[in-house]
Amino acid sequence: MRIVVADCSVDYAGRLSAHLPRAKRVLMLKNDGSILVHSDGGSYKPLNWMSPPCALAPVELSEEQAEAGIVEAWEVTHKKTADKLVVSLFEIIHDSSHDLGVDPGLIKDGVEAHLQELLAEQIELVGEGHTLVRREYMTAIGPVDILARDASGASVAIEIKRRGGIDGVEQLTRYLELMNRDPKLAPVRGVFAAQEIKPQARTLAEDRGIRCLVLDYDAMRGMEDQNTLF
Amino acid sequence: MRIVVADCSVDYAGRLSAHLPRAKRVLMLKNDGSILVHSDGGSYKPLNWMSPPCALAPVELSEEQAEAGIVEAWEVTHKKTADKLVVSLFEIIHDSSHDLGVDPGLIKDGVEAHLQELLAEQIELVGEGHTLVRREYMTAIGPVDILARDASGASVAIEIKRRGGIDGVEQLTRYLELMNRDPKLAPVRGVFAAQEIKPQARTLAEDRGIRCLVLDYDAMRGMEDQNTLF
DNA sequence: GACTAAATTTCGGTA
DNA sequence: TACCGAAGTTTAGTC
Numbered sequence: 052m053r054i055v056v057a058d059c060s061v062d063y064a065g066r067l068s069a070h071l072p073r074a075k076r077v078l079m080l081k082n083d084g085s086i087l088v089h090s091d092g093g094s095y096k097p098l099n100w101m102s103p104p105c106a107l108a109p110v111e112l113s114e115e116q117a118e119a120g121i122v123e124a125w126e127v128t129h130k131k132t133a134d135k136l137v138v139s140l141f142e143i144i145h146d147s148s149h150d151l152g153v154d155p156g157l158i159k160d161g162v163e164a165h166l167q168e169l170l171a172e173q174i175e176l177v178g179e180g181h182t183l184v185r186r187e188y189m190t191a192i193g194p195v196d197i198l199a200r201d202a203s204g205a206s207v208a209i210e211i212k213r214r215g216g217i218d219g220v221e222q223l224t225r226y227l228e229l230m231n232r233d234p235k236l237a238p239v240r241g242v243f244a245a246q247e248i249k250p251q252a253r254t255l256a257e258d259r260g261i262r263c264l265v266l267d268y269d270a271m272r273g274m275e276d277q278n279t280l281f
Numbered sequence: 282m283r284i285v286v287a288d289c290s291v292d293y294a295g296r297l298s299a300h301l302p303r304a305k306r307v308l309m310l311k312n313d314g315s316i317l318v319h320s321d322g323g324s325y326k327p328l329n330w331m332s333p334p335c336a337l338a339p340v341e342l343s344e345e346q347a348e349a350g351i352v353e354a355w356e357v358t359h360k361k362t363a364d365k366l367v368v369s370l371f372e373i374i375h376d377s378s379h380d381l382g383v384d385p386g387l388i389k390d391g392v393e394a395h396l397q398e399l400l401a402e403q404i405e406l407v408g409e410g411h412t413l414v415r416r417e418y419m420t421a422i423g424p425v426d427i428l429a430r431d432a433s434g435a436s437v438a439i440e441i442k443r444r445g446g447i448d449g450v451e452q453l454t455r456y457l458e459l460m461n462r463d464p465k466l467a468p469v470r471g472v473f474a475a476q477e478i479k480p481q482a483r484t485l486a487e488d489r490g491i492r493c494l495v496l497d498y499d500a501m502r503g504m505e506d507q508n509t510l511f
Numbered sequence: 512g513a514c515t516a517a518a519t520t521t522c523g524g525t526a
Numbered sequence: 527t528a529c530c531g532a533a534g535t536t537t538a539g540t541c
Binding site: 052054056066067068069070071072074075076077079081082083085087089090091092094095096097098099100102103144145147149150151152153154155156157158159218221251 | 282284286297298299300301302304305306307309311312313315317319320321322324325326327328329330332333374375377379380381382383384385386387388389390392422443448451
């Protein structure tokens with residue numbers, strides 16, 4: 052990892068063309084040849100970058116460039132596409148390299164998977180008398196998050212999302228269309244369950260006869276803790 | 282902007298829980314209080330981070346922490362949510378601060394917007410005798426990229442994507458359903474135009490009677506250059 | 512490897 | 527300001 056703080060300008064040509072006017076920035080050069088150009092604001096997304104696999108090579112300066120005050124220039128080219136990033140350095144303020152080694156990586160406790168697990172355990176939240184058939188019920192076009200039966204024994208397909216948007220309703224609709232063609236399952240009702248359901252998604256879902264269910268993650272987790280106490 | 286290279290471990294609790302075991306990493310502390318934790322690989326996404334608005338504060342070390350070899354610890358808390366990131370530093374290898382000033386920002390020449398513009402100008406690419414009605418034709422559920430008429434005067438709704446996937450076909454399908462209920466427009470045919478159309482998206486589109494059109498961006502841009510020459 | 516769906520998405524535009 | 531869709535999305539999982 053090499054870190055350079057420099058007064059620079061950057062040009063990118065690839066899937067689009069972009070230019071960064073001259074300013075002081077932080078350049079992070081990773082070992083795989085990739086580069087990130089960061090400013091002092093924004094979120095984690097760099098102003099510009101080149102993703103691996105790519106290679107960085109110094110550019111021989113033309114007279115015009117030298118006269119313009121450029122002291123060094125790099126060309127970072129992608130190895131598979133024609134993407135190219137050119138960094139022109141006017142002044143190098145800081146330059147250091149560090150051997151970081153291989154990172155052990157992030158360990159995360161997911162949320163959507165956990166939500167599905169919790170709802171499978173607390174399936175009665177969908178409605179009284181409901182029973183779980185199985186999680187990740189496979190269909191030809193992908194797995195339905197939860198397949199259950201209601202008190203009368205009818206099939207219920209449940210799609211779970213952290214944030215419920217229109218795409219989730221579309222996804223569930225596709226599953227329902229398919230499942231309702233299966234005489235062993237039909238009729239299948241749909242339930243769209245999410246921690247938060249956007250108004251347009253709710254409208255679309257209800258228009259299609261899909262019930263919406265807002266999940267309280269903390270309450271469900273609390274229930275789980277209670278259950279595991281005994 | 283402060284840059285710290287350190288042997289550290291990181292814990293995040295917020296929308297999910299995550300942990301980074303002890304290793305050497307680069308910590309980028311931006312002026313707005315935000316922090317990025319980068320390793321020497323991956324793409325531009327940090328291993329962990331805290332987005333602004335947030336604040337960084339040193340943590341007083343407990344005896345256990347000191348005995349474990351922690352020399353310093355930071356707590357970065359989000360100002361609006363309850364998100365929290367804790368960085369435990371075992372050894373600081375590098376630490377420097379730099380005043381970058383405000384960045385002038387990225388200037389980019391878009392692609393999808395440009396594609397839409399080009400196709401509106403070269404609407405005959407959709408088919409001989411086609412005429413443009415308007416770009417960004419508003420419907421109750423959002424704007425259709427292009428509304429046109431074919432040689433016979435029938436409406437044609439065009440959805441433009443850079444990469445055509447299933448979601449784009451779904452989007453267009455929603456528009457078509459709605460527009461076909463409008464007697465002033467119906468019948469409306471659909472055209473799914475993209476630089477690249479995925480096979481599954483093509484199948485779904487054609488199954489629904491939507492025509493697929495692969496766009497050659499460079500050729501279209503070339504046409505535009507020709508047109509502007511005269 | 513191709514494709515799909517999720518993301519602690521972030522970012523920009525519009526109502 | 528909230529909502530929605532795009533992103534040079536990236537990333538993870540499945541087929």
